[in-house]
Amino acid sequence: MDITERSSANYLPNKDLDLITLGRSSVDLYGQQIGGRLEDMSSFAKYVGGSPTNTAIGASRLGLRSGLITRVGADHMGRFILEQLVQENIDTRGVTTDQERLTALVLLGIVNKDTFPLIFYRENCADMALQSDHLDAAWIGSARALLINGTHLSCDPPRQASLEAARLIREAGGKLIFDIDYRPVLWNLLPKDNGELRYIEEVSVTQTLQSVAALCDVIIGTEDEIRILGGHEDMGLALDAVRALTQALIVVKTGAKGCTILSGEPASRIDVPGFAVDVLNVLGAGDAFAAGFLKAWLTGQDLYTCGLWGNACGAIVVSRHGCSPAMPTDNELTYFMSAARHPLPPEAQAQLDHIHWASTRRSKYDELTVLAIDHRDQFEEVAAELAVGTERISDFKQLAVKALHATAKGAPGFGVLLDSRYGSVALDEAAKLGYWIGRPIETPKSRPLTFESSADVGMEILRWPRNQVVKCLIYYHPDDDQVLQTAQEAQVLRLFDACRQTDHELILEVILPPDIEAGDDTVARAMRRLYEIGIKPDWWKLEPATSKVAWDNISAVIQDCDPLCHGVVLLGLSAPSESLVEAFRVAAAYPCIKGFAIGRTIFHEVAVEWFRDRLSDEQAIAAMAQKLSNLVHAWRTARQVLEPAA
Structure with a gap:
């Protein structure tokens, strides 16, 4: 067969969704220590898991409109899955909540590139309680394709739900994909501690899997999974047996070698080579393969390209920790496949990793306006001057969060900078309200830069919730003394690496x-130097320059060095509101500037009066809210005036 034969998927009628997947949904707890037994794991990273859920996320990241049919528990882990699905742009109308059963869990470890111990906690779990009456026929019919998997055929009621969903998609004119996804332990064929074993011969499993083969348009499986579906140890006989049951496209995943695609009658064969990569973790590679293959198939690419995209997605994922968080985006796939050689050289791998990081961030911001109240030394100085106890600083910061909320009223694009020295209670309150949260890591006024709390900055940040953005202030000049510059840059590099390792964003x-002379190019030169040594912060927090030349230079550096950066927020430096409004008028012309993170301009006078007991709590909240609202209005007005010209 000509390898440029196009899939029939591009002749499907237009639908609201491209792909719905049905089946397992769990929380994966991945051991963070590589090279040891699960017994020796001391900490675990938490990810969304379950083969069909991973594939839905992978497909969405590649640009397909994806939905998921599953059940989660009415518990913390179920809410975590739902939140992550929404973040990944998955249509969750097919996800129901089980009030009686818990969300499934999986414990996983990485011993080496061939050994991955797994324990499935799936006894009477929520997703295995999926029933036919949980299905929305109209919603299923709105998709171009449905993917079902083997685990949900292992028992009723999910078996009947899978068969009913298959019937509904076919009646609606859509395509049916079968990911065999054979886990013997989930068919009760092996002891519970043998979750990593992927194959054991069993006639009853073969019969059950074969019951759906005739319904399918695409069947995807490893060589072992084709053997269990075909009912033969010999691969050739197994393929013959499968072909006798169905005219479906048969896609055989062959690991590092790539994949083989069999289509037509008599069967014709396309061998698609894999990509050489450094393997860390093969778990999740098959789910990524399915996402890449189906992205190509559902957009009408030729079958060779379908296999190539699948192989590439699988190759990207095996080099990473975790399954669903490792799924590549469309930008990553393009970059990976355009590389001159594989494995990628270190510089190219670093760029791929950065594209992954930047394109899978939890939030995107067109605007960010932040009340900065992370000050520590300044509050201590005011408290000492006014002879009030430092415990009142904590109380005032709680009022500041209320002022933010009075202004924002839950709207996106608002945030707060808070410290843990005096702001720990306020941090808890801000987290409940759902605003952007930044938290300082530096020792105030330190030059050279040092970090507050722990000497091991990575261990310190590891204790912070993932949604807290690490803020670091550095007094830095590109013409600093060489010894000072080297010391400071080493600290920022440590911090940047720690943030990436712990999955925290960084605002620098x-x-x-x-005391050092500066011009319109100085900040831009400082930023370029930091980029050159490998630091790519998610945000920059910069002084509110009124020079267009300075902003031209800064904007050019970001565009040259990291166009995937969130952007810039302006700091205040205690400037009067009038001066900040004038700075806004200049800065608003630059798309890379997203807003501000201003503190003392808003809270200082209010704090002094409150510490003197001249303002009540309510008056302090109202005064700060008014000042913040005025600055937000000024920023938005400046932006709106310039938008028509832009």
């Missing part, structure tokens, strides 16, 4: 030391 605040 750069303030020029007042």
Whole structure:
């Protein structure tokens, strides 16, 4: 067969969704220590898991409109899955909540590139209680394709639900994909501690799997999974047996070698080579393969390209920790496949990793306006001057969060900068309200830069919730003394690496030391130097320059070095509101500037009066809310005035 034969999927009628997957949905707890037994794991990373759920996420990241049919428990883990699905743009109308059963869990470890111990906690779990009456026929019919998997055929009621969903998609004119996904332990064929074993011969399993083969348009499986479906140890006989049951496209995943695609009658064969990569973890590679293959198949690519995209997605995932979080985006896939050689050289691998990080961030912001109240030394100085106890600082910061909420009223694009020294209670309150949260890591006024709390900055940040953005202020000049510059850069590099390792975003605040001469290019040169040594912060927090030349230079550096950066927020430096409004008028012309993170301009006078007991709590909240609202209005007005010209 000509390898450029196009899939029939591009002749499907237009539908609201491209792909719905049905089946397992769990929380994966991945051991973070590589090279040891599960017994020796001391910490675990938490990810969304379950083969069909992983594939739905992978397909969505590649640009397909994806939905999921499953059940989760009415518990913390179920809510975590739902939140992650929404973040990944998955249509969750097919996800129901089980009030009686818990969300499934899986414990996983990585011993080496061939050994991955797994324990499935799936006894009477929520997703295995999926029933036919949980299905929405109209919603299923709105998709171009449905993927079902083997685990949900292992028992009723999910078997009947899978068969009913298959019937509904076919009646609606859609395509049916079968991911064999054979886990013997989930068919009760092996002891519970043998979750990693992928094959054991069993006639009853073969008969059950074969019952859906005739319904399918595509069947995807490893060589072992084709053997269990075909009922033969010999691969050739197994394929013959499968072909006798169905005219479906048969896609055989062959690991590092790539894949083989069999289509037509008599069967014709396309061998698609894999990509050489450094393997860390093969778990999730098959789910990524399915996502890549189906992205190509559902957009009408030729079958060779379908296999190539699947192989590439699988190759990307095996180099990473975790399953669903490792799924590549469309930008990553394009970059990976355009590379001149594989495995990628270190510089190219670093760029791929950065594309992955930047394109899978939890939130995107067109605007970010932040009340910065992470100050520590300044509050201590005011408290000492006014002879009030430092415990009142914590109380005032709680009022500041209420002021933010009074202004924002739950709207997106608002945030707060808070410390843990005096702001720990306020941090808890801000987290409940769902705003962007930044948290400082630096020792105030330190130059060279040092970190507060723990000498091991990575261990310190590891204790912070993932949604807290690490804020670091550095007094830095590109013409600093070489010894000072080297020391400071080493610290920021440590911090940047720690943030990436712990999955935290970084906002880097750069303030020029007042005792060194600076010009319109100084901040831009400082930023470029930090980019050159490998630091790519998610945000920059910069002084509110009124020079267009300075902003031209800054904007050019971001565009040259990291166009995937969230952007810039302006700091205040205690400037009067009038001066900040004038700075807004200049800065608003630059798309890379997203808003501000301003503190003392808003809270300082209010704090002094409150500490003196001249303002009540309510008056302090109202005063800060008014000042913040005025600055938000000024920023938005400046932006709106310039938008028509832009």
